Amino acid sequence: MRQSREELHDYIIFLTHSGVRIGEAQNIRLRDITFWDENKKEGTDANDRVFIKVKGKTGRRETVAMFGAAASIKNQITHRSLTPDAKLFPFHNRRQLVELLTR
Secondary structure, three states: OHHHHHHHHHHHHHHHHHOOOHHHHOOOEHHHEEEOOOOOOOOOOOOOOEEEEEEEOOEEEEEEEOHHHHHHHHHHHHHOOOOOOOEOOOOOOHHHHHHHHHO
């Protein structure tokens, strides 16, 4: 149950900080994600942004996600052993999300 809640939390943070649609998020694989590391400046975290290649209803596009999305991706990588072909968020628990929003 706790793992399910943590995954939902990461999913919500990812959606909020990336601008990716729900349908697009379900198809993102680890290979579609690149952490930003160029032009690292003093006092900044090189992994505070990520580039995400998504395929959705408007076709293929690349989004730049902010620190919250990067943190949620790192959490998923840490808690699950992901291969490059593994989906980042394979499950979307609609019931649990609706219950959370209702409360």
